[in-house]
Structures are given as structure tokens and as C-alpha cells.
Amino acid sequence: MARFSFVDGRVGWRYLAVSAGAHQVRAVQRFARGVRHATVPGVRARALAGPGIRYHAAEAGHEVRLTVPGEFDAADRRAIRQRDVTSVPEQFVLELPRATLTGREGWVFHDGRLVEDLWQEAGFPARSLLPPSRSLRPPVHLPGTTVSLLMPWSPNYYHWTVQTVPRVLHVRRALGGSLDDVDQWLVPGRAPAFVAQWLDLLGVPASRRVEVVDADAQFSTDRLVVSSVPGRNRWVSAPTVDLVRRAALPVPPTGTGRRLLLHRDGQVRRLLNADAVLEALARRGFEVVDPAALSITEEARTFAEADIVVGVHGAGLTNLVFCRPGASVVELTPRSLVYPTFAKLALAAGVRHRVVVGSEPRLPWPLRFPDTHADLLVDVSRLLAAVESELARLAHSC
Incomplete structure (x- = not known):
């Protein structure tokens, strides 16, 4: 099984202060461009x-x-x-x-x-x-x-x-x-x-x-x-989800039952306690999948065969468009990135969506913004509770 280890993560109050300042600068720049082009x-x-x-x-x-x-x-x-x-x-x-x-x-x-x-x-x-x-x-x-x-x-x-x-x-x-x-x-x-x-x-x-x-x-x-x-x-x-599904996989596979844990190899939204998460989910039959290593058709088939998918908020979860209706996805996300991208996508795909928010510090409300770079620490017990609940639901629906 792959091993993951991260240090010096993008968490904590110092990081939050710097990221909030950078966000405000970008917002001002965007506003200025809008003013400059207001007469277009x-x-x-x-x-x-x-x-x-x-x-x-x-x-x-x-x-x-x-x-x-x-x-x-x-x-x-x-x-x-x-x-x-x-x-x-x-x-x-x-x-x-x-x-x-x-x-x-x-x-x-x-x-x-x-x-x-x-x-x-x-x-x-x-x-x-x-x-x-x-x-x-x-x-x-x-x-x-x-x-x-x-x-x-x-x-x-x-x-x-x-x-x-x-x-x-x-x-x-x-x-x-x-x-x-x-x-x-x-x-x-x-x-x-x-x-x-x-x-x-x-x-x-x-x-x-x-x-x-x-x-x-x-x-x-x-x-x-x-x-x-x-x-x-x-x-x-x-209808958009259906178009994408049929374009990538005209004939859906008949096999199901796979349990996927998405590997994320990037410099943002790193799972800082990934080893503990991997160990806990491996005992429950999850296999590690790296979507970036697959072709489009391989991704579509892999996710179409899945009963449940666990992954950090990011590109890999886009593939839930290929999941069969009734499957489950558990999204892991930093506390600074509580954003409905995959809740909305799951709704369109007919997929059940759960979110487990990280346990790291977060900015107070007036300063909150969707921080797409923040790393996260997951409470493993909370994650397992969400996963066990979904596995029980899937078993009951069979």
C-alpha cells in the first residue's frame, strides 16, 4: 500500500492570516478590473x-x-x-x-x-x-x-x-x-x-x-x-451528468462493489494524517486509486464499479459523475474550504454525498473564503462513523 507523509502543512493561524490577506488582494484586483471595464x-x-x-x-x-x-x-x-x-x-x-x-x-x-x-x-x-x-x-x-x-x-x-x-x-x-x-x-x-x-x-x-x-x-x-x-x-x-457519462462510457459495466480511497499527490489540500486514514480504511476493504494515473475511460469504468468513494476535495472527486446512482461519496475537506461543489454534483448524479470537515483551525466568519490551498487534518473516528453509516445503508439496499 502507498505511504503518505506530510510536514509543514498549510494549517494554523499564521497560514490563515497570510491566506486571508492574499484573498483580499485578489478580490480588490478583480473589483478594479470590473470598474475598469464597466463601460464595455x-x-x-x-x-x-x-x-x-x-x-x-x-x-x-x-x-x-x-x-x-x-x-x-x-x-x-x-x-x-x-x-x-x-x-x-x-x-x-x-x-x-x-x-x-x-x-x-x-x-x-x-x-x-x-x-x-x-x-x-x-x-x-x-x-x-x-x-x-x-x-x-x-x-x-x-x-x-x-x-x-x-x-x-x-x-x-x-x-x-x-x-x-x-x-x-x-x-x-x-x-x-x-x-x-x-x-x-x-x-x-x-x-x-x-x-x-x-x-x-x-x-x-x-x-x-x-x-x-x-x-x-x-x-x-x-x-x-x-x-x-x-x-x-x-x-x-x-442531463449534463448523463451527457458526460454516455460520452465516456456508452455501455456501463455490470460489476460493482468496489470501495475506493482516492490518492491525491499534490501541493495543496494535502491530507496531513493520511497514514492513519489509509490504515483505517484499508481494514475495511478500501483500495487506493490514483485517478491521475488512469485514462478517461479507465476512470469512468473504475468509478462506475464503485459502491463508495472517499477522497479529499479536489479534481479526483469530479469522477463521481461516473458513479452509479445510489453509490456513496464521502468528501474530506479543510475547515477553510466548506464549499458545495461536490454536494451539487452528487445531487445531479444521483449519488449520496457526505462531508467530513477537517479539525484544523479556521478563520472567523467575516474573513472566511473558500481556501483551495489549505491542508487538512481528519478526525479518523468521525470519518469511520460516516463510512460505516454509508456501508450499512448500501448493505441494506442490496
């Missing part, structure tokens, strides 16, 4: 009209509601509701003649106006993320038909899997089920291997991929086809 004219997709402009509805908007775990204290209840929303807008595919794309995130402009609702994240409006206009290069012209898969926070594994992959599938449907007429695809450059694997699975030819690396990049297009970004504020829908 904008337009919503449905308001666009003219020759060659087409709007294809892809998925209906709907109301959403977060259920907060009953064992959370008041501070964690407030933290998990930060930046939450009560509705998710309609998803769509837009065809635009003579569009311009700006920056590494691919912000779309038509006739000098920002198409505002392609990006739907509350709390991070498009204008706060736009690159400085004075630093942009002259546009590179792309003839024919271009599809853009660019967006903020990509190619992070979570955002790629549950936001970008569905965009390809929405575009394919809008184009009549075929991607043959697409001349080039704008994709994130210097991306991890999973990006190319997914694009191969989805039928996007490598020869037609244009990798975008630079924040000052600009492109002009003859014809742009682009999908809105689904999963507003982590509210991934059940």
Missing part, C-alpha cells in the same frame, strides 16, 4: 439579430436549492451558501458571423459588444475577468467555421469535465449531429493529457485544434459557433 458595451445572446445569427436552446433553465448538512454549525452553514444562486439560466449554442474572441478565456464580442450571458457565474462577472484592452494583440483571422471551447478556469479537470465536455456535445447537436464542417477548434494550450483524451473521444480532430496560451491573444472569425458555459456556481444538471 454588452448584449445578451437572445437580443442579437441579423443575417447568419442563430440561437439554439440546449437545456432549459431551472430553479435550484441547496440542502445544508444538519451537522454543520452556523459558520459552516453560512460558508457553504457563499455565492450560491437559486436558479440556473437556459443553456444555448450561438452561431455568429464576424465575431471576435479575446484573451485566453475566449470572451466573445460581436459588433464591439460583449456577449454577456455565455458566461453565467454569479460573483465573477465577465467584466471583472476581461484582459486589459491596451495589451491585446491584433486579431488573428480564422476562416470558415470556428468553435471555441475557451472559458475561465479551464483546463482544470472539474471545469473541463462538467462544463467544457457538455459544450462540445451541445455544439454537435446544434450542428445536426456532425462536427465535420468545423474548420478549427479553439482549445486551451499547454493542457494536461486529459484534454486531448477527451477531444479524441468526442471526435475533435487533432489537426483542427488551435491551442490558445496567451492572455493577450485575439481572433476574428468568419463564423463562430459557441456554447454557453453550463454549471453556474457549480449547479451541474442531471
